[in-house]
Every structure is written in structure tokens, then in C-alpha cells.
Amino acid sequence: MLLWFNAAGCGLLAGLFFTFSAFAMKALGRMEPSGGIAAMNSINETILRSLFMPLFWGTTLASLGLAAIALSGWNEPAAKSMLIGGLVYIFGMFVCTIAIEVPLNNELARVDPGSDAALPVWQRYQRRWTGWNHVRTLACLVACVLFIQALVERG
Template sequence: MTRYKSSLLALATITTALIAGLFYAFSVAVNPAFMQLPDAQYIQAMQEINRAIVNPVFLFGFLGSPLFLVLTVVGFRKGPFSAKFIWILAAALIFITGGFGVTILRNIPLNNQLEAFSLKGASAEQVKVMRDAFAGSWNNWHTLRTVCSGFSLILLVIACLKKD
């Protein structure tokens, strides 16, 4: 395996691990804790996270993972298809559709709807309706992206361990 291909696979694996880890942490710690919050505090906390998470460190992993996955697929595609290539291709397809795609098409639009909701002047009933409309759907999509990201990471680790 050339150094270039090894580097791409390492970057794809590292960035996918960063995002899978973030999603996993939300699933096992943040979301269960937030479910205990009263409605207004839950909305405020999610709004704050949605504002804080868009930063260069997060974007490196979130945008880097699909980019490095595609570049890795292209790099390993040259020549005869190997078992390593199949693992990488599967990881890329699953992450790009189930991790990145779900985030872009489902979670971010829900985040944007929540961001547009103002707690100031909202009645307790309006706050409850907003939370109910947001939380169940967001958590379901989040679970899917967490599983897909974790599975993609497992496939990448298998690819790392395979010989050419």
C-alpha cells in the first residue's frame, strides 16, 4: 500500500471516528441527560449546542470524513478490486448516506426549526409543542446516524487491518 493511500485511509478513519464518537457521546450521555430537563431548558440547551457545534474543529471531522472517504475510495479503486477496497467502499456509502446525509437532510433542518423558535414570550404549551415536535424526530434520526457512523468506523478498522 502506498504512503498516499495509507494516509488517506488513516484520515478517513480518524475523521469518521471523531464523528462517530461525537454521535455516540450524544446518544449515551447528552441526550439521556437532556431528556430530564424541563421543556424550556431542553430547548435552550439544544439551541446553545447547535450554535456552539459549528466550529472549525467540528467541521474538520464532519466535512473531512466524507471528503477523505471519497478520496480513499478513489485511491483504492485503482487496480484490481481488493477486499480492502470493498470494506472502504461499504464504509463510505454507509457513512455518506446514513451519517452525513441523515445529518444534512434530517437533523440540521430540525435544528434550524428549533433555532427559529423563540422562548421569549412563548407559553408553556407552545414550548411543550415545540419540544415534542423536535425531540422525538431528532433523536430517531440521531440514532440512525449514530449506528451508521459507528458501523462505518468498524468497516474502516477492518480495512485498516486487511492486507492489500
């Protein structure tokens, strides 16, 4: 069940992150900086009270669990796929989110959208946040594929 949950969860998160990488950030960037900042801050506040959070934490804990299961049963079918999928997800999605994306979100939340300082903060935010979001998108996609591969390997 853990593999099924994580394959589906990673796929959902890959799609969410892809949305931001492919067009949402471009659309926000076309807005006046004050509007783009306000919209992104609203998204960041709303996501904390959404179904994203249980999925975010659930897939992270499941990835840790799958990596541990893989290490304890290294000779079992799918162990390598589970371990690599878990590690890619933990480092590429979770660590990236906590260490880079959240601090960028916090910095954006502190800026006054109508101030002169808003434009350079917004421009830097868009560039850095989107670049690291590409990493999260790819990590979720790779982990999803590896977890599906593990399901196939287990029969």
C-alpha cells in the same frame, strides 16, 4: 493516510453522536422545555465554530475519496471495505445530518423557548432528532470498523 484519518475520524464522531444518543438528549429532556431548547440551541451554535466542522467535512470528503479509490481499483485488497464504509458514512452520517438533523435544528432555533408552541416542538424535536442521531451513530461506527478492516486487509 486517508484510511487512517477516516478510521479515527469516524470513531471520534461515533463517540460524539453516541454521547447524545446515550444520555445527553435524555438529560436535556429532563429540563424545563425552555432550558432544554436554550441548551440545545447553544450546542448547535457552538458546534459550528468548533473542531467538529473540519472533522465533519474532512471525513465526508475522505469517504468520497475512499469510495472513488475503491471503485477505480476494485480488484485491490480492501476495495470492498472502503467502498461500503464510504457509502455507509456518506448516506448514514452526512446525508442524514444535512437532510434531517440540520432542518430540525433550524426549526428548533426559530421557536421562542418561552412560548406555548415550545413544548410540542421540543417534544417532537427530541424524538425525531434522537432517532436519526442513532442512525448517525451506527453509520459512523460501522464505517469506522470497515475502514479498520480495510487497513488490515491492505496489510
